[in-house]
Amino acid sequence: MLKMTRIKLLIFVSALLCVPFVNANMTDALRWGAFVSQGMAYSSDNHLYGDSDDGMSTELDEFGAWGSYAFNPSISFTGQVSMRDLGALENGSASVDYAFGSYLFLQNMDQVAGVRIGRIRSAFGLYNEIRDAPHTRSSIIMPQSIYNDRLRKTLFSSDGIEVYGSWQIDFNQLSYQFFYGESHIDNDEIDEISTVDIGGGLSDVDLATVGGDPEGDETFIARVIYEIDAGTWRFGLTYSRPKYHYEDKTGVAVIGGVSFPLKDGSIRRRAIISSIEYNHLDWSVSAEYIRDTRRTDGIFVGFDSGNSHGEGYYLQVIHRPNERLDIITRYDVSHQDRTDRSSPLNNTRDFTIGAGYRPKHNWLIRSELHLVQGMSWLSTVDNVGVNSHEHWNAFLLQVSYHW
């Protein structure tokens, strides 16, 4: 049975009904779009987006609508609301993905520069901004070494101010974004990002059961992308430094079944990503490499600070034999801790093959097969009390529609 709440269904249907009217009224100043998808996941072992272990989980659906209004060529407002069900990671409640006002203070033949304020999608790697809608991303599951779904909320957007722009140099383009503000985080994500090395490692830390109050703190993100020959080659460099603090209330974490007292504390993450993409006719090849450091101060009584140095990379090849079909092959590697490259709790290797088919322009059917070794990016909250397996496979199928 499709797991769609009544409210979701209502919005979905009313959106469908609105389509002819809104499309007719869409002007150059007002732009909008929407997407809806339903997916299913089967896994040989472990849970991926719901109870998928040897069964079919349908807790993989999303609905989103975005709109943009330009008051004049320099001032505009853009926003998106969405509802997602991603196993236990997201429960289908509505949230504002981003909502910002932007002002272009420089526009000429070679340069554009502006500033935006509000909830802004984070410039993180090459694809973070297009990861949320099925028709814009390359696969159902993004490469988890960089675009970890366990940290989706905190990676996706942050509240603050960003200076952005682009500069044309002949047929090449340099674009840049510098963000300063505050990130978001919730109990599940604090759980995923906190590092404390006690026996079972961080995957066994379960803060979600306690009523603490995690909050985003000072965050800085910078990204530069250089494109050659109108996007034939794209090179990117990202620096991201979010900070979070945890205000303790009830003071207990369950680690490997044992309760540990908690206290106030903070977590800092510093990540650097280098990215490359090559496009030629019906081929696209991309690779990204991330190195990150996470430092936990306080939080766990008796473990004053913990450092974790992670690393990850992927290589992805997309071939489009015709305009309706794309075939994707990817090898994605994540090391949560560079000093431990063997334990399945800290490492994952994921070989993916998949295909996307567009029977009509607005419809997309995607399926993919993941051959996985390791559990480091598996959602902890989906796998509480589950007998984990190092070697597992997953099959996913998703149907989506966009306006």
Next chain:
Amino acid sequence: MREEAEIKRLSIANVTLISLRGILTLFVASVLIFLSLSPTHAIAADVIVNNSVSDQLREKDLRFIFSMKRRQWSDGTAISVFVLPAANDIHKKFCKEKLGIYPHQLEAVWYRLVYSGMGKAPIKVLSKEQMVEMVSTTPGAIGYIDTYVENDTYKIIDFR
């Protein structure tokens, strides 16, 4: 006995050869049929601009303009880019021959721009008649059509 076996072997080889030749012929024929049926084959895609545009365009400029990276003409007028729907044959022809990319790759570039908030997608028109109308009436407009009719509101760009 040996001769019989040899004849049998040869005839099997012959049958195999014939059936292989048959499959190859069928495959080549089907490819030729697909190619001849392909509606985009006979269609032209010529670039048109509003008469107000005086820039000398090179074919390389097109990919830059249609991927929405250049926003202004050299006189400061905003570039208004008009495109036909992705499934339109003239659009497919234009993308493949003039830009050298597939329609949905171009769309991916627009998505990236729109979803990052760094820019906007071109304006979609529903028919070539609407394309002509919009390019004729919008200063700084650029688009494409399959057949050009002499007029004084828009002009064709000759890349030769």
